[in-house]
Amino acid sequence: MLDNFISRTNKTLVARLLSENFKKQAPWYGIAIVSMLVVAAMTSASAWIMRDIVNETVVSRDLNRVFMIAIAVAAIFAVKGIATYVQTVFLSRAGNNIIAETQKKLFRSVLGQSIGFYSKFASSELLMRITNNAQAARNVMDLIVTSFVRDLFSLLGLIAVMVIQQPWLSLISAVIGPAAIFGVRRLSKKVRKIMEQEMVSLGAIIRNVQETSSGIKVVKAFNLEDFMGARMDRHVEEVEARSNAIAKLEAASSPIMETLSGFAIAAVVALSGVWVLEKGNTPGELMSFITALLLAYEPAKRLARVRISLESGLVGVRLMYELLDHPVDLTERPDARDLVAGPGEIRFHDVDFGYREGQGLFRKLNITFPAGKTTALVGPSGGGKSSIINLVMRLYDPESGSVTIDGQDLKSATFRSLRERMSYVGQDTFxxxxxxxxxxxxxxxxxxxxxxxxxxxxxxxxxxxxxxxxxxxxxxxxxxxxxxxxxxxxxAIARAMLRDAEILILDEATSALDSDSEAQIRDALARLTTGRTTITIAHRLSTVTTAHNVVVMENGAVAERGELGRLLSHDGPFKRLYELQLLPGKESFEGAAE
Structure with missing residues (x-):
């Protein structure tokens, strides 16, 4: 029977969703399921008692029996109302907890990913998966529980009433189920494809809002309001069109059920006259049967549409698990140990590294950053300065070779102990x-x-x-x-000072300061770097004057290294950079003189 409601490709997905969530929410789902069974039983009882209502009021005309039946009817609907309330409360409690736990788990999974992960997934897509897809998991769970407990047992109970009261008429009504399921199966595949496209469009809407908010100055400066507005209109219209298409397909299941139910009820009404007038059946049995048939219509319709709703909801669940199951590129070893405190010498030994396969940046790179000293990394963009910092902070791992702190390979250290020994101030202050x-x-x-x-x-x-x-x-x-x-x-510098770590990483920490602010902070940085192993990326060479050592990086290799005075004393890469930046008219002047 499961094949009628869930496609084979989604069985594994549903099984995983149930195994990860149902057991944890078992107390709440247990109470909700018992309440649903009570609702199903009371629904069947309300159809069954119609026989006594009609027979006692029309045939027997026993007033005492009528009063007893009235009390029974009131009790049936009171119990059904209370059970419906309990079902709703505890189903919501379980569903809300699923959303909360799923969002926590998704966010933890994202936090554990490497830096490279964030270049694959846009922030808008992550936002959509953590919010919308967690809600999709809850919706699918609610749908499964309500459909296969409340609706299914309500339908089975009502069918039992129908069979007991009028077995032959029940056979005529039985043609509805197979025909409805066949029609709805054809709709579910289309819903899944459209829903996947709608998720992409929703992500585009979120991305457009984020870009507008973050880049509003650029939007205003370049008069891009019309462009951004038109782009948003296009994305919103795509979502609207796909939502309308899904609504159209979901609504198509209702005419199928309405038409088939109409034929069945018409046949029942026509034949009921024969059964009552010529076969001698009581009006109460017929009324009980018709009531059960009419009450069975709604749960049968919901069950017929359950596959469409599942296919739609499982698109979000599938995207959720894609994020949860995304492999972590950078992991902590099971036997990782805390870094032992030491002076803080950092050493690169024969390091090979590249961001993309086949596009190596470093080949057999060897650099030593002396403990307690400040080393400045300079050179043209793309030379590998930021990559060195990324490897020191273990945001990436080298392909071969090793990066060590006081002789301890970073791959063998716990992330927490490594990061606790470092302070960082970036160029793009966050x-x-x-x-x-x-x-x-x-x-x-x-x-x-x-x-x-x-x-x-x-x-x-x-x-x-x-x-x-x-x-x-x-x-x-x-x-x-x-x-x-x-x-x-x-x-950001105050935050780094408060950390008071042994190793300090400065990525052009004074780049956003004007001359007055830079002068105010130089003495602060001098105090901060004293006695600490400091690596500073310097795009403005005026900031390297206090460095103990200078390393010039070009094309992923060390072009030159040494003390500032020694590098300026002879013609080399650093001196040429220094003169080009601090004396930009020097080459033009010399050319004119010649």
Missing amino acids: LFSGSIRHNIALGREGATDEEIIAAAKAANAHDFIMALPGGYDCDTGENGGNLSGGQKQRI
Whole structure:
């Protein structure tokens, strides 16, 4: 019978959904199922008692019996009402818990993925899968429980009443089921294809809203309102058209049931006269049969449409499991150990690495970042500076070779112990929604207000924070939208200072600061880097003057390395970069002189 409601390709999906959710929600589903069985029984009883109502009021005319039957009818509907309430409450409780647990599980799965995962899935798609698809899981579970308990048992009970009261008329009505199922099966395949396309369009709508919100300055500056509006109109119209197509297909099951039911009921009415007038059957038996037949119509119609609804809902469930089952590229070894504290020397030994197969960036790369010293990475874009940082933070693993801290291979270390030894300030400063206090406090769990304020003062951020409405409780806005670039960066530096880690990574940490702000923060960075292993990416060579060592990266290889003074003392890649950036007119001047 399951084949009539679920396609073979979806059986495994449904089995997994039930196994992962039904057992955990068993108490709530158990109460809901018992309530549904009571509803089904009371529905059948309401049809059965019609025989006594008609016979006692029309044939026997026994007033006492009529009063007893009236009390029974009231009791039947009261019990049915209470059972329906209990069913709804506990089914909702189970469904809401499924949504909550699924969203938690999906988000944890996304958090555990590597950086490369986020280049494959747009944020709009992740948002849709975590929200809409969790709801789809709940809807499918509700549909399965209600269809195969309440509707199925209601239908079986009513069929039993029909067979007992009028067995021959029941046979005539039995032609509805097979014909309806055959018609609905043809509709379900079309629904699944359209639903998959609708999911894509919904993701496009979310993506369009996100891009407009994040890039509103560009939208305004380039007069792109009409373009963005037209693109949104197109996506919304696609969803509307597909929603209408799904509604049309789902609605098509009703005419099938209506037509077939009409033929069956018409035949029953025609034959009932023969049975009552010529065969001697009581009017009560006939009334009970017709009542059961009419009551059976709604659960039968819902069961006939259950395959269409399942096919539609399982599209979201399938997308949900695709996300949950996505392989994690970067995992922690089962025997991973915490990094042992040490001076903080970082070493690359014969490292091979590339973001795409067959497109290697590093080949046998060897670099040492001395403990307690500041090393500046410079060079043209694409040279591999950011990739070195990604490997040090273990956002990626090398294809071969090793990256070690104090001789300990990062692949053998726990993620938590590795990240606890590092502070990071990026070029594209990111702030979380919430207050300034909250953003700085994320640097170290359990930090006191005094420590937060001390970190802000060390980053020369305290004065401008106190000038803001609310001070440290001022809301930063979405990704720090209420603050200037320099303010955001100083808060990020305060967060790194609060962490007080042994290893510090600066990705052009002063890039968003004007000259005055940069001057304010240089002494703060000098204090922060003292005694720490610091790796700083420097696009502006004026920021490397305090570095102990400079490494010039070109095309994934070390072009030059050494102390700043030594690199400037002879003609090499660093000196040419230095002169090109700080003395941009030098080459033109020399050419004119010649």
